[in-house]
Amino acid sequence: MTIFLLTGIMISTYAMLVCQRVPALIQNFRLQSLFLFLVTLDFAFRQKEAGIFVVAGLLLLVKVVLIPSFLNNLVKKIRVDERLGLFLNPLLSLIAALFLTWGASVFCSWFLGTSPIAVFAAFVVSITVVLVGFFIMVFRMKALTQIVGLLVMENGIFLLASAITGGMPFFVEIAIAFDVFVCAIITGIFMYRINKVFTHIEVHRLTDLKG
Amino acid sequence: MLLFWVVIIPVLAVALSAVLPARSRGAANLAAHGAVFVLAAALACRITSGTGVVVFGGVLRADALSAFFVLLISLVNLAALAYSRPYLREDIRAGALSPGQARGYDILFNVFAATMLVVPLLDNLGHMWVAVELTTLASAFLVGFYNTKASVEAAWKYVIICSVGITLALLGTVLVYYAVAAQTAVKTLDWSVIMSRASGLNPRLLSVAFLFILVGYGTKAGLAPMHTWLPDAHSQALTPVSALLSGVLLKTSLYAIIRFAMITNKAMGADFTSRLFIFFGLFSVAVAGIFLLAQKDFKRLLAYSSIEHVGIIVFALGVGTPLAVFGSMFHALNHAVTKSLVFFAAGNAVKKYKTHHLHMIHGLIQALPFTAAAALVGLLSLVGMPPFGIFMSKLMILSACFQKGLYAPAALLLFFLAVVFGALMFHLSASIFGNKPKGIEFGKEAWSMKLVFVSLILLLVLLGVMMPTPLQALLVSASRLIAGEGL
Amino acid sequence: MKASLLLLQAGFAVLGAPLVSGFIRKVKNALRMRRGAPLGQPYYNIVKCMAKEEVVSEATSWIFRWTPSIVLGSTLAALMFVPVFSFSLSAPGMGDVLTLFFLFSLGRFFLALAGLDAGSAFGGMGSSREMFIASFVEPVAILSVAVVAGHSASPQGGLMACSMGMSFSGMVAAAALFMVVLAETSRIPVDNQETHLELTMIHEAMLLEYSGPSLAMLETAAHTKQLIWFSLLGAILWPWPVGSSAALSDIAAAAAFFVLKIILCAVIVGLTEVSLAKMRLFRVADFLGLAFLFSVLALVISGLGY
């Protein structure tokens, strides 16, 4: 069952790399968070702990509902053009993603050589998601992509935590989720400010602080 | 009980500053932070004389190391607050700042101070991670306070780069958590628990986890190649805030690195971490030295000098002998005091000359004699001239390095420090001395600002000439925690 | 007894010095097949000047008026350190040849200042060139005398005792010293005594402003200095009258032999003056460089034991 959900996450991650418009990116992020919610639910049923259910519910609320809608109406308010501004065209991005996945699997083989396939797969997927998050932040022009990249990395680490260790201590999870939410809100506010001051949100044109 | 109040008072201060009118808000803030400083000192005395550990409700825990950092943070908070009162009053009178913005500043300042105070006291590594993330978010608004192009850009870069760094740190924390869970079947992130079981952990997994921690929290601490956000953020922020950023915020993330280093050292011996620390320390001092030579902006110059001093502290941690760790803690204190003094002086100068550029700022000693004197004292202390503290801590670190036989790193460090000395003297002696430009007329600072300068200078000279015994006891017990017996 | 002998020796030297210059001029004129001025011409000049009135420029200061006495006084003091008749009579432990050289440089220092004092271009040019030449002379002189004294390894008074016996390194050092003597006593290859042409005169340029008794004093000083240099050169070349006893007979023999040595030196100097032409000022540096090489050569030879 988990393998099926893990492939779901991988698909949504690769989709994020390919999309060229802002709403598409947010939609893919919402899809990825949904799959992540399902994986967490699956773990919760297997380990029968109340805490994980609450964490899954919180994840659903924060990452599937609140943050994407906040980002969407923010984008509508800024009325900036929808193109993402790619440094690497989608094809090259995909090739890079494959390379990142290979890297993640080599990294995981160093540590989890002997463990069962499910845990190994989860480890590889989570590291790949983190690397793709990093990739999006580095190779896209818009400010929004950097926020989404950050959130994708959070998702990756959340998956890593719940996959290989069965979830972090309860309060820590709650604190992290709350913190991610606050981080998204504040970066959103700054993106709004950039648009007000610079009338665009192309981050690669923000280069007057040099040397 | 002490710990509870140390954390709660700043939160109360946040609430108060949201409510009180301008006049009484200043006094309330000063009282709050003064109280926090006194409590921190009491905590330190309790720990050095008493049991060595103070715990509150399973969440807060303070040993010698965290007590020292709390003391350091509360000291610089107090100084920054005392300075920001007259600094903002001038801005308000000049119309650059509306009273509403001043209230916003006070709220944000207190939130920032609260989050920083809580970091050293949290026992759980996950909570510590959240607290460090909150410090970034709280200070982001302070960096981007003036709504100009440069400050918004600096704030954006600050938030994004630090969040990426901290996410990597979270990855490292999760790996540590996994190592603990896999080895000892105890699913906990409490530092004290992990520390007691640290010897059995899988060394290779821990080393990779420490790499993520070092790069993650290192981004926040301003270690080179991850330091790129630091000059932008510190030069665009408000002066008291950049003093806080340089003086203390870098050291809170250093505190996190030290916590993880203690676990790794216990698990697999100190050699792995010391090689990394020495490399990153020397690389930071080198990068800072070279960049200092090519600087044209007063505050960026001081930002790069912070990178250099963080490099020295990390280098000293790398040397690892009890004397070196004592020297690095002492250096952290000296640097915090010196850097806030120089930033305050720089703030006055930049406001007086209405420019950041060093070419336009000359003859400061004729325009603002008192600020120029403070800037000169700060500068000479930064480069390690005798009567001030940094000369002593630099001496300790270098002699520890020589005693351990690390001649090449010590020689490299001496060379880079000479480059830094040349760069700083080259830029600042031209701006402090000389004739002032015609447009600038002779100015006087508010007496409260003068009080802040004088107290910081006295503290510096005190630390340079003799070491107060309670502070020595605190530092000795902190270094015993990290590097074991021997001092 | 010794002090009186010393004073006698000094008096004899000062009186005899102008005669040596006259004799050299006589030798040169003889070589040029001319009769030339009488032998006592320098005495006539001095007596003439003593009687004349002295004109002093108002631009000058007390240095100008006191330099003649200082120069002549220092030269007389220098007489103490030179073994005129015999070694026993030299100054009882007051100093050695080094002190002699430095006394000369004291005289030269004040003469150069006096040259500058009058404020005319001639004086300035003379002082500048005099100090230029002096700075190249001093290393050669000191080194050659050191080589000679070092070779003789006589325990008595270090640099004071000139060599006890003839030695090849002494000869080479004497050659170097001879070139120094030419430079110091302003002879032809370095400086021309007889002319007042501003391009060639060095020592004369400094005396240009003087007249009357001051000029007489400076002339006497020049003659005495020349005699001292000749006696030093003679002591190194023919160091024979070794007798250090103060018996009258020894001193008389030494005195006679001393006069012979001075005449020999005068003839050699006369010969070189006639056969050489005056060098350009900056060639003098190479000339004295050659002298320096000779003294280093002497050192190497004395190092090898000859």
Next chain:
Amino acid sequence: MFFLSQNSRWCFDPLALFFLGVIALVSLPSFLFSAGYLRAQFSRGRSLLATGLTVFFVLSMAVVVASANLILFLFAWEFMSLVSYFLVVFEHEHEASVKAGMIYLVMTHVGTAFLLAAFLLLHAQAGTWDFEGIRAAAPAFTPALKNILFGLFLAGFGMKAGIVPLHIWLPYAHPQAPASVSSIMSGAMIKVAIYGLLRFIAGMLGVPPVWWGHVILVAAGISCLVGVIYALMEHDIKKLLAYHSVENIGIILLGIGAGMVFWSWGWGVLAAAAFAAGLYHTVNHAVFKGLLFLCSGSIQVATGTRDIEKLGGLIKRMPQTAASFLVGAMAISALPPLSGFVSEWLIFQVFFAGLRDASSGGKLFFAGMMACLALTSALAAACFVKAFGVAFLAMSRSRAAAEAREASLSMRSAMIFLAALTVALGLGAGLVWKMFCAVAASFLEPPASAWSGLFSGSWDLIRFPGTDACLRTPMIMLALGAGIAAVYLFVRLTARKRVMTAGRTWDCGYYRLDHRTEYTATAFSKPFRIAFSFFLLPYRKTEKIRDSFYHVKEFTYETATTPIFKRYLYDPMVRGFFKLAQYVKGFQMGSIHWYLAYIFVTILILVVIFGRP
């Protein structure tokens, strides 16, 4: 463990007392001088500040000399450099003094970095910060360690003393400080560096290998010549004196270097004599250099300028300053019977002893050194004839020089005190030499019996042990006085009707001379510029502005020498650093994408290096 409270050890052995005496000798008269000098130049408040800083400066030097603990030494040493920096930058209105101050502090700090490395090495090997402990542990040091320590000490103290390749800051820093301060800096601060050399290299590292002495001698020889040649070309009087400090430090080190060589050859008595000669010249230089700087200060107060090309004829307006400057000039040019002559005579005796007794290779080396010292003292005499002649004699070249007034009483008394001291040090040579032999013997510590032969003279006689040549300066003074008196009386008696009439300087008979035809300093030093052109690389530009082909309206002549060390050694190094900085600055180009890429690459490399199984 590290702080001054636990580390203040003091030692007052003969070497320390000697240097304390030197510091006192220079600073007391300059305090007296500064009373008048500062009030004439600055406002009340600033002169108080200057005096306060000078007091701190002298105190820190005294602490450096008297300390017996590495940390105290380092603390006082840096404090001395810091306070002297403030004094150099005192008149910070002039851009030049800020630049000079910066160069001075940076170079001093680099020197101190060498010292710091050496002290930490000593502490690591000997385990203690105290001098006794280190001296006890010194025999156990390996030769390689001793050589490293020697290199570090030579670099560190050489930078402060101004040995040639490291002397760049001296001609910048000394002239910018107020005159009373630059007399202390030249007189005492440089000697503290010599004290450091003696205390650590000679005092602590035990019997040195031969090549140490040779290295010091070669460096000293070069310093002598370079210092005096550059001084000849200078016509700013304080820069000229600063270059002479470089030269005299060279002469002092000649004595010390020869002492080190003899010590390594085992000739204990001669080594002590050589060290004593070096110490003697240290005192002499301190006194007459202090005097000369004070005179330059009084000139600056009277005429407002330091350029001797604009002075002239000051001897008529400022007789006492001129007289004391003359005494200082005579002493530095080693003219009998003054102090400079005695110490150079002693150093000549040292070289003569070396020349006579050394092996053939040693003979040549000492002959070279002797020739170098002789050339240096002759060039120094030429330089001071130029300085005194152009500044004080003949007609004044500017209105400021024409209307100069004599310095105030306090300034004059300080100058006359130092002049008298110079003469006393010359005449009382025997007594003073006895003291310095004792000081030299104290820190060489060979068996006491060897010292009986060291001093065998009486109060007025110096008998040099090696060559037992002797020198009686009072007798020389007597002979000189007698000679001059005899001549004066003789002329006074014979030319009874001696008539002195004032006339005009000889002007070839056709127009009245004024100051424009006088010989200037540049003209005076022209032969030397041509003779040493291989080293000075002189630059010359002449320009004729003509009315017509035949009528030249105006002729401009400009000449300058190229500062070799600055242009070919220091400037390229500094420019290289700034070029590197400009290049590296490109890495912070402002784009956030690159910054994130830096972080990603760092973590990637680290994981690949350390993560592999």
